[in-house]
Amino acid sequence: xxxxxxxxxxxxxxxxxxxxxxxxxxxxxxxxxxxxxxxxxxxxxxxxxxxxxxxxxxxxxxxxxxxxxxxxxxxxxxxxxxxxxxxxxxxxxxxxxxxxxxxxxxxxxxxxxxxxxxxxxxxxxxxxxxxxxxxxxxxxxxxxxxxxxxxxxxxxxxxxxxxxxxxxxxxxxxxxxxxxxxxxxxxxxxxxxxxxxxxxxxxxxxxxxxxxxxxxxxxxxxxxxxxxxxxxxxxxxxxxxxxxxxxxxxxxxxxxxxxxxxxxxxxxxxxxxxxxxxxxxxxxxxxxxxxxxxxxxxxxxxxxxxxxxxxxxxxxxxxxxxxxxxxxxxxxxxxxxxxxxxxxxxxxxxxxxxxxxxxxxxxxxxxxxxxxxxxxxxxxxxxxxxxxxxxxxxxxxxxxxxxxxxxxxxxxxxxxxxxxxxxxxxxxxxxxxxxxxxxxxxxxxxxxxxxxxxxxxxxxxxxxxxxxxxxxxxxxxx
Amino acid sequence: xxxxxxxxxxxxxxxxxxxxxxxxxxxxxxxxxxxxxxxxxxxxxxxxxxxxxxxxxxxxxxxxxxxxxxxxxxxxxxxxxxxxxxxxxxxxxxxxxxxxxxxxxxxxxxxxxxxxxxxxxxxxxxxxxxxxxxxxxxxxxxxxxxxxxxxxxxxxxxxxxxxxxxxxxxxxxxxxxxxxxxxxxxxxxxxxxxxxxxxxxxxxxxxxxxxxxxxxxxxxxxxxxxxxxxxxxxxxxxxxxxxxxxxxxxxxxxxxxxxxxxxxxxxxxxxxxxxxxxxxxxxxxxxxxxxxxxxxxxxxxxxxxxxxxxxxxxxxxxxxxxxxxxxxxxxxxxxxxxxxxxxxxxxxxxxxxxxxxxxxxxxxxxxxxxxxxxxxxxxxxxxxxxxxxxxxxxxxxxxxxxxxxxxxxxxxxxxxxxxxxxxxxxxxxxxxxxxxxxxxxxxxxxxxxxxxxxxxxxxxxxxxx
Numbered sequence: 008x009x010x011x012x013x014x015x016x017x018x019x020x021x022x023x024x025x026x027x028x029x030x031x032x033x034x035x036x037x038x039x040x041x042x043x044x045x046x047x048x049x050x051x052x053x054x055x056x057x058x059x060x061x062x063x064x065x066x067x068x069x070x071x072x073x074x075x076x077x078x079x080x081x082x083x084x085x086x087x088x089x090x091x092x093x094x095x096x097x098x099x100x101x102x103x104x105x106x107x108x109x110x111x112x113x114x115x116x117x118x119x120x121x122x123x124x125x126x127x128x129x130x131x132x133x134x135x136x137x138x139x140x141x142x143x144x145x146x147x148x149x150x151x152x153x154x155x156x157x158x159x160x161x162x163x164x165x166x167x168x169x170x171x172x173x174x175x176x177x178x179x180x181x182x183x184x185x186x187x188x189x190x191x192x193x194x195x196x197x198x199x200x201x202x203x204x205x206x207x208x209x210x211x212x213x214x215x216x217x218x219x220x221x222x223x224x225x226x227x228x229x230x231x232x233x234x235x236x237x238x239x240x241x242x243x244x245x246x247x248x249x250x251x252x253x254x255x256x257x258x259x260x261x262x263x264x265x266x267x268x269x270x271x272x273x274x275x276x277x278x279x280x281x282x283x284x285x286x287x288x289x290x291x292x293x294x295x296x297x298x299x300x301x302x303x304x305x306x307x308x309x310x311x312x313x314x315x316x317x318x319x320x321x322x323x324x325x326x327x328x329x330x331x332x333x334x335x336x337x338x339x340x341x342x343x344x345x346x347x348x349x350x351x352x353x354x355x356x357x358x359x360x361x362x363x364x365x366x367x368x369x370x371x372x373x374x375x376x377x378x379x380x381x382x383x384x385x386x387x388x389x390x391x392x393x394x395x396x397x398x399x400x401x402x403x404x405x406x407x408x409x410x411x412x413x414x415x416x417x418x419x420x421x422x423x424x425x426x427x428x429x430x431x432x433x434x435x436x437x438x439x440x441x442x443x444x445x446x447x448x449x450x451x452x453x454x455x456x457x458x459x460x461x462x463x464x465x466x467x468x469x470x471x472x473x474x475x476x477x478x479x480x481x482x483x484x485x
Numbered sequence: 486x487x488x489x490x491x492x493x494x495x496x497x498x499x500x501x502x503x504x505x506x507x508x509x510x511x512x513x514x515x516x517x518x519x520x521x522x523x524x525x526x527x528x529x530x531x532x533x534x535x536x537x538x539x540x541x542x543x544x545x546x547x548x549x550x551x552x553x554x555x556x557x558x559x560x561x562x563x564x565x566x567x568x569x570x571x572x573x574x575x576x577x578x579x580x581x582x583x584x585x586x587x588x589x590x591x592x593x594x595x596x597x598x599x600x601x602x603x604x605x606x607x608x609x610x611x612x613x614x615x616x617x618x619x620x621x622x623x624x625x626x627x628x629x630x631x632x633x634x635x636x637x638x639x640x641x642x643x644x645x646x647x648x649x650x651x652x653x654x655x656x657x658x659x660x661x662x663x664x665x666x667x668x669x670x671x672x673x674x675x676x677x678x679x680x681x682x683x684x685x686x687x688x689x690x691x692x693x694x695x696x697x698x699x700x701x702x703x704x705x706x707x708x709x710x711x712x713x714x715x716x717x718x719x720x721x722x723x724x725x726x727x728x729x730x731x732x733x734x735x736x737x738x739x740x741x742x743x744x745x746x747x748x749x750x751x752x753x754x755x756x757x758x759x760x761x762x763x764x765x766x767x768x769x770x771x772x773x774x775x776x777x778x779x780x781x782x783x784x785x786x787x788x789x790x791x792x793x794x795x796x797x798x799x800x801x802x803x804x805x806x807x808x809x810x811x812x813x814x815x816x817x818x819x820x821x822x823x824x825x826x827x828x829x830x831x832x833x834x835x836x837x838x839x840x841x842x843x844x845x846x847x848x849x850x851x852x853x854x855x856x857x858x859x860x861x862x863x864x865x866x867x868x869x870x871x872x873x874x875x876x877x878x879x880x881x882x883x884x885x886x887x888x889x890x891x892x893x894x895x896x897x898x899x900x901x902x903x904x905x906x907x908x909x910x911x912x913x914x915x916x917x918x919x920x921x922x923x924x925x926x927x928x929x930x931x932x933x934x935x936x937x938x939x940x941x942x943x944x945x946x947x948x949x950x
Contacts, residue, residue: 375779377782377790378782381772
């Protein structure tokens with residue numbers, strides 16, 4: 008471990024997060040809202056950051072795998088604390104609630120403890136959405152893109168932060184990769200702001216909802232989420248952009264460079280598309296009844312299926328009134344999650360594909376004990392090591408969900424609330440079912456539960472291993 | 486095998502050539518033997534002294550001791566004045582260097598390189614096409630793969646060569662007791678197959694070869710080569726009394742380059758394939774290459790394993806390991822277990838002589854296939870279709886009839902073709918037909934002609950006119 012340089016990187020991260028606070032500050036100035044929370048937090052963060060950065064200047068810039076885990080783990084913790092300060096300083100939320108809201112924002116979960124968004128300053132609502140946007144593509148990746156200080160060691164951080172079992176570089180140089188990914192991200196953002204404005208949303212609402220969509224977050228400026236706008240066009244636009252955000256960004260890059268064929272043949276994309284289509288059909292059919300219309304039912308089904316599977320968590324209808332099968336489908340989608348390399352959470356499509364193939368190979372081996380049956384993906388053999396990682400991840404995911412549910416259940420909540428709260432936090436989805444359902448919020452939960460769920464959100468966003476490894480004894484042994 | 490050695494020189498009408506053969510291994514020495522029999526002057530360049538001695542003891546060839554990639558030994562072998570150069574050492578890279586050096590520096594008009602890796606072959610062709618003269622690469626393994634694939638759809642055949650874009654097959658079948666062909670006069674064949682071309686082009690009786698006439702008779706125990714329209718295959722098979730095959734799965738033993746290539750081609754056609762290989766690393770590599778075929782680790786001579794993996798119901802068992810004795814044993818075992826048809830890769834002449842009596846359907850010799858192709862190239866240059874050599878005794882050639890050729894000028898009966906020439910089929914306007922004595926060839930026809938090897942030269946002369 009190289010603590011001096013680790014601290015140096017963290018200090019620069021603080022400066023960057025502090026700089027982001029300038030955005031809500033400007034809005035507050037424009038709208039004549041209270042600027043105090045952003046000014047104080049921003050100044051303090053940047054000051055502390057610069058101070059530490061000066062003090063820890065060093066020529067030894069090597070980063071080993073351990074540094075990657077330490078920096079990424081610490082970065083997310085520190086950013087969450089900084090992100091909580093504006094809520095806390097302004098007196099809007101208490102300490103636990105502020106932390107919960109910030110973690111939920113940065114991890115792009117979108118579970119909220121804010122009971123009435125109308126009571127919040129617009130600048131604060133913007134900050135809430137902005138935390139999604141920063142966390143979606145990853146604060147570290149942003150740092151890599153704009154600061155050349157990381158050098159080769161950046162790959163350690165990249166691996167630890169980017170979602171999915173395999174971190175793909177789209178260009179030979181990491182800095183270029185990070186810039187391209189962020190450029191795609193910014194491009195998607197701009198496109199959605201325009202599209203939503205055209206659908207009649209105000210600029211402020213479009214920007215906030217766009218931040219929450221492309222990051223697959225789920226915070227809304229209204230208590231009733233996207234459903235409050237009561238516009239079919241807006242719902243379709245949001246559905247489309249949630250899908251884009253749930254796709255592997257490497258595929259976006261290929262689309263832009265004209266390699267459409269490669270994208271269409273991508274196994275993970277095909278699987279992801281199949282999940283969306285099948286789930287939408289099931290939900291539409293189970294809800295079919297007198298008074299149903301194809302457009303409205305299909306739109307509602309597609310919106311919620313996409314919202315949950317990409318782990319965005321926007322709501323347009325109260326899905327708790329749906330038949331049990333439809334709710335069960337949503338619960339399953341919470342676990343499946345988006346594609347690897349997307350801003351979505353959950354287990355990720357690629358892991359599911361690999362796990363299913365591995366299972367099939369195992370069954371095949373039972374029938375032909377001498378056969379050599381490798382698991383293949385995209386024409387290449389998947390190494391045993393990667394498969395072990397996939398199965399390990401699934402086990403750890405299940406264990407984390409179980410522990411989380413147990414904590415919620417121990418506080419007297421019913422089974423569905425407990426399970427769905429843990430799954431929604433771990434999958435970075437947003438709403439659950441039961442007392443944390445579509446139109447409920449998380450404010451009524453006890454502090455310990457809120458902290459546990461915050462932990463699950465971080466665990467889910469950093470794909471479990473990055474955090475889990477920090478708790479292993481061997482990690483701290485020399 | 487072996488036509489008596491004609492030491493008097495080349496048959497009439499053929500120019501005796503100076504040939505340099507680099508590499509005196511199995512392929513090199515067989516090729517040298519073949520060329521020398523055909524009357525050419527052969528010089529073999531070989532590194533191993535003992536190999537050279539045995540060469541010069543058994544063959545009427547000159548020898549040069551030295552490395553093939555050394556310019557000095559090539560000069561001593563007379564590369565500067567030779568007509569044709571063969572690079573057939575065991576190394577692709579050496580062959581590539583020798584062949585390209587011969588073509589580019591010494592301006593040898595015809596160069597043949599034996600290359601195993603398809604990638605190397607492709608690069609060779611790219612360069613060779615830029616050089617003056619005619620240069621080809623021969624791939625023994627690819628030739629074996631092609632042979633196996635043409636054998637598979639013709640159950641019971643010992644040898645199959647496709648002609649006319651695969652419409653016509655020259656296929657050799659042993660005539661067993663109970664076959665309807667036993668005792669059939671060849672002139673009656675036309676009654677059996679009135680419209681479509683099915684003709685006997687050669688018969689082997691014991692060790693004697695016959696290019697048949699109408700009054701010859703097919704006997705039980707003969708090996709008969711038919712020229713048959715692919716569409717007639719089921720009828721011919723029925724008359725042969727072939728057992729109907731029920732299984733679909735094909736077992737391939739040995740994840741060698743040939744084994745994997747065969748499995749790959751079969752699986753792309755939708756055939757279920759099981760590849761058996763003893764070596765674990767080879768298994769993994771094969772499993773990574775193949776899409777649907779199943780790779781099983783185990784010895785191809787492990788009876789229990791073969792049974793477990795479905796040999797008793799297999800449509801075919803193809804043994805392509807590098808150990809050709811294992812191939813024979815594995816094929817016999819598969820046959821015993823009930824595989825409908827068995828094929829084995831065997832290069833050793835002594836071994837392949839025995840196999841027919843043992844009940845293996847067909848043996849494939851990459852070495853002989855390569856030598857046959859190389860010899861063809863020497864005689865004709867690049868021909869349109871590979872000519873079949875029925876164990877070197879009968880040649881089958883596909884020729885395109887050009888306008889103004891002497892062949893178009895009178896009926897086949899009056900053409901004064903070399904004695905014993907058969908014309909089993911013509912492809913005219915997309916239709917296969919069997920010509921009779923009073924038919925004429927037309928410009929644009931593609932004709933298949935068969936003749937004994939000794940008279941092949943005369944046929945070449947006619948075709949070249």
